[in-house]
Amino acid sequence: MLEVRKINSLYGKAHVLHDLSFEVPHGEVVALLGRNGAGKTTTLKSIMQLVRPASGEILFRGEKITGLPPHRVAKLGIGYVPEERRIFSDLTVSENLLVGQQPPREGAVTWTEEMLFDLFPNLAERRDNRGKALSGGEQQMLTIARTLMGNPLFVLLDEPSEGVAPVIVEQMAMVIKKLKREGLTVLLSEQNLHFAQAVSDRAVIIESGSQMFFGTLADLAAHPEIRDAYLAA
Ligand code: ATP
Numbered sequence: 001m002l003e004v005r006k007i008n009s010l011y012g013k014a015h016v017l018h019d020l021s022f023e024v025p026h027g028e029v030v031a032l033l034g035r036n037g038a039g040k041t042t043t044l045k046s047i048m049q050l051v052r053p054a055s056g057e058i059l060f061r062g063e064k065i066t067g068l069p070p071h072r073v074a075k076l077g078i079g080y081v082p083e084e085r086r087i088f089s090d091l092t093v094s095e096n097l098l099v100g101q102q103p104p105r106e107g108a109v110t111w112t113e114e115m116l117f118d119l120f121p122n123l124a125e126r127r128d129n130r131g132k133a134l135s136g137g138e139q140q141m142l143t144i145a146r147t148l149m150g151n152p153l154f155v156l157l158d159e160p161s162e163g164v165a166p167v168i169v170e171q172m173a174m175v176i177k178k179l180k181r182e183g184l185t186v187l188l189s190e191q192n193l194h195f196a197q198a199v200s201d202r203a204v205i206i207e208s209g210s211q212m213f214f215g216t217l218a219d220l221a222a223h224p225e226i227r228d229a230y231l232a233a
Contacts, residue, residue: 001026001154001185002047007056007066009039009046009209016042017209019056024154024202029176029186031196031203035232039209040189041083044156047187048080049073060154077105079152083159085139087146089132093123096131096142100149108151109182116145119175137168144175155179157188161195173198193231197221205230 002024009017016039024030032040045051047058049070057066065073074080087096097113104110117124120141126134134142140160147155160176161169169192176186176199190196196203196217203220205213207230213220220227 001061002187003059004043004047005057005059007046007053007058009042009051009053011042011051015209017046017053020206020209020211021056022204022211022214024185024187026185027180027183028201029180029188029199031200032187032189032206033191033193033196033203033231034189034206035191035230038206038230040206041158042209043206044080044082044158044187044189047073047156048078074150077108077151077153079147079150079155081143081147081155081157081160083162085136085143087131087134087139087142090130092130093127093134093142096146097149100146102150105151105153108153109148109184110151111148113149116148119148119178120145120171122171135165135168137164140164140168140172141175148179152184154185154187157186159189159191161190161192169195191232193227 004020004022006019006021007017008019032043034040042051046053049068053066057064060076094113097116122138123141123145126138160172173195179186200217202216204211212230213226
């Protein structure tokens with residue numbers, strides 16, 4: 001569904017991604033793993049074209065998306081949930097969801113507020129509360145729910161387990177498994193290997209912006225030396 005082919009991304013003169021290549025097959029959950037500063041966020045931003053790769057190309061459903069403006073990438077059905085939660089703090093949970101609403105998309109689930117409240121029961125209880133009254137974990141869930149209101153085919157999640165309580169991390173894992181069952185394709189960046197193992201089919205490991213491993217979680221489990229070399233203990 002998504003093919004990243006030899007991309008190189010830079011911030012000014014800082015060369016961050018080096019000939020990075022991997023694929024995200026349709027209907028799978030792929031974890032992008034690596035230590036702090038390895039280039040995970042830059043990879044997700046490069047897919048969204050928020051950072052323009054200097055070379056290489058990215059294909060989504062066979063169509064080249066490198067060079068498109070970010071809103072066109074979103075329009076093709078790629079939803080992006082950045083690490084920093086982007087909710088409207090003075091709007092209620094329901095109003096935040098309405099802001100994200102988009103027309104139905106062929107091949108994608110058409111999400112309604114009620115479907116999302118089934119998926120995120122905590123948000124249902126807080127539907128009339130303003131964004132700023134929510135906990136960090138609830139804000140993270142609201143950001144994901146609002147992205148789903150855009151009826152994406154493919155979702156990029158930047159460190160969904162980062163900085164949220166363990167009980168919310170468990171709920172997040174359940175949500176990702178349900179999204180997969182609904183047919184969504186997911187690429188998530190993670191430092192939490194345990195969480196990634198619970199939800200992913202495949203993993204890409206990057207170190208200093210280069211790909212060190214791409215394979216199934218079973219392959220990775222069979223090579224603990226790779227895990228030890230490139231992932232935080
Ligand atoms: P983290 O887990 O800390 O978010 P990451 O794997 O997502 O790490 P990136 O945020 O992609 O890593 O950063 C990769 C490298 O690019 C780091 O060395 C970082 O300092 C650098 N970098 C990130 N954003 C910028 C920027 N706007 N300008 C210059 N350098 C940047």
